[in-house]
Amino acid sequence: MSLTLDRMRGDIAKLIYLDPEDIGDDDNLADLGLDSMRLMSPVLQWEQGGLKADFGTFAEFYTLGEWWRAVERIQSRTAIAQP
Numbered sequence: 662m663s664l665t666l667d668r669m670r671g672d673i674a675k676l677i678y679l680d681p682e683d684i685g686d687d688d689n690l691a692d693l694g695l696d697s698m699r700l701m702s703p704v705l706q707w708e709q710g711g712l713k714a715d716f717g718t719f720a721e722f723y724t725l726g727e728w729w730r731a732v733e734r735i736q737s738r739t740a741i742a743q744p
Contacts, residue, residue, distance in 0.1 A: 663736060664712050666729045672703040673725065686726030713739050 667681070674681040677694040684693065697720065704716050714735050722728050 664707055664710065664732055666725070669703075669707075669728060669732070670725060672706070676700075676703065684725060686729070687724050689723050690725065691723060712736070 670681045670684055673690065673695060674684055676699045677690075679693065684690075697716075700719060701716060704714070704719055708714065712732065712735065714732065718731055718735070719728055722731060
């Protein structure tokens, strides 16, 4: 599975009861109501879907844009490593 920014935005929006379009790339997700306990669920889903990341990858950043840049780096490294 290749995780998309839209999927991430939608998954987070569900957790904090917002419309996806209400979450900007530079919004602080904690300020919008996302806490570490809620974050565990989508991270586990993304991992089960094939993303080679863990909770720590997301815990060190505060915005969806920062998360997405981290995911892009991970996905590009994973794609290069696969034959």
